[in-house]
Structures are given as C-alpha cells and as structure tokens.
Amino acid sequence: MLELKAEPLTAEAFAPFGDVIDARASEWFPINAGRTRRYHDLARVETLGEEARTLISIFVSQPVAIPLDLDFLERHRLGSQAFMPLHEERFVVVVAPPGDEIDPAEVRAFVTDGRQGVNYRAGTWHAIQSVLEREGEFLVVDRGGEGSNCDEHPLALRVTL
Numbered sequence: 666m667l668e669l670k671a672e673p674l675t676a677e678a679f680a681p682f683g684d685v686i687d688a689r690a691s692e693w694f695p696i697n698a699g700r701t702r703r704y705h706d707l708a709r710v711e712t713l714g715e716e717a718r719t720l721i722s723i724f725v726s727q728p729v730a731i732p733l734d735l736d737f738l739e740r741h742r743l744g745s746q747a748f749m750p751l752h753e754e755r756f757v758v759v760v761a762p763p764g765d766e767i768d769p770a771e772v773r774a775f776v777t778d779g780r781q782g783v784n785y786r787a788g789t790w791h792a793i794q795s796v797l798e799r800e801g802e803f804l805v806v807d808r809g810g811e812g813s814n815c816d817e818h819p820l821a822l823r824v825t826l
C-alpha cells in the first residue's frame with residue numbers, strides 16, 4: 666500500500682493538476698461603484714464532448730477519518746471539477762497527473778487550509794471529496810452532458826496528516 670503524508674496545498678505544487686482557488690492569493694479589481702472586489706477568472710472551467718454544459722451543484726459531505734485509506738482514484742476526462750468550501754472546511758486532496766495509467770511515484774496528497782478551493786483539470790486523477798473534522802458544504806462546478814465522464818483506477822493508498 667502506498668502511504669503519503671499530506672502536504673499544505675499551494676498553487677505551485679498543484680499546478681500540474683489544476684488550479685487553487687484562493688482570493689487571498691489573487692488579484693482583484695473594483696466593481697459595483699467600488700463596493701465589491703472582483704477576484705476574476707480564478708480557475709479554468711472545461712466542458713468537453715456532446716451536449717456539454719457547466720453544472721453548479723452543492724455537495725454536503727460527511728467527514729473522513731484519518732488516516733484516510735483509499736482504494737481508487739477517479740478522473741473526469743470531459744471536464745474540470747471545482748470544489749469551494751462554503752464554511753472554511755478543510756479537506757484532503759489526492760491527485761495524479763492525467764494519463765491512462767497512474768504512476769504511484771507521481772501521486773500527491775495535500776490538505777487545504779479552509780480558505781482554499783481546488784479545480785481539477787479535465788483528466789486529473791483524484792480522490793473523491795474528503796472533508797475533514799465536520800460535515801462540509803461545498804459549491805461544485807463541473808461538467809454535465811452526454812457520455813461517460815467518470816473513470817476509476819484502482820490504487821491502494823493511505824493518507825496521513
């Protein structure tokens with residue numbers, strides 16, 4: 666079994682897998698007569714294939730136990746998938762680069778700080794949502810449409826913090 670200690674999430678480390686959504690680390694410009702700061706275009710939404718469209722959903726997830734034992738990663742080849750916590754929930758992120766096989770040496774585990782969201786690039790292998798400590802509520806932006814958009818790849822993995 667592959668064992669990984671989750672590292673603090675940074676945009677640089679996550680760059681091969683997608684985007685980190687974090688207003689604190691982003692540029693903004695004023696709108697609404699200066700009443701609002703617009704943190705603009707923080708992540709790239711991808712929607713590919715037949716009848717592709719963008720979905721906005723809410724996920725309410727029960728917390729995972731740590732160590733977190735996983736037996737697969739999944740990917741969405743037809744679109745990106747973004748998770749943004751609505752109440753500063755921390756969560757575990759496990760990713761591997763796009764490709765038909767997963768090289769265990771390329772699997773990375775991260776833990777967010779509560780203010781960060783992630784946007785998985787289309788095809789990035791990832792663990793299903795894994796919120797820590799308490800029930801979590803997330804805004805999710807991903808792809809709807811025709812065709813199968815979720816592949817699973819077996820992988821035995823234990824994540825610690």
Ligand SMILES: NC(=O)N[C@@H](O)C(=O)O
Binds near residue numbers: 793794
């Ligand atoms: N199945 C689903 O909508 N969620 C997963 O893709 C996930 O990454 O949590």
Ligand code: NI
Binds near residue numbers: 739741746791793
């Ligand atoms: Ni997913």
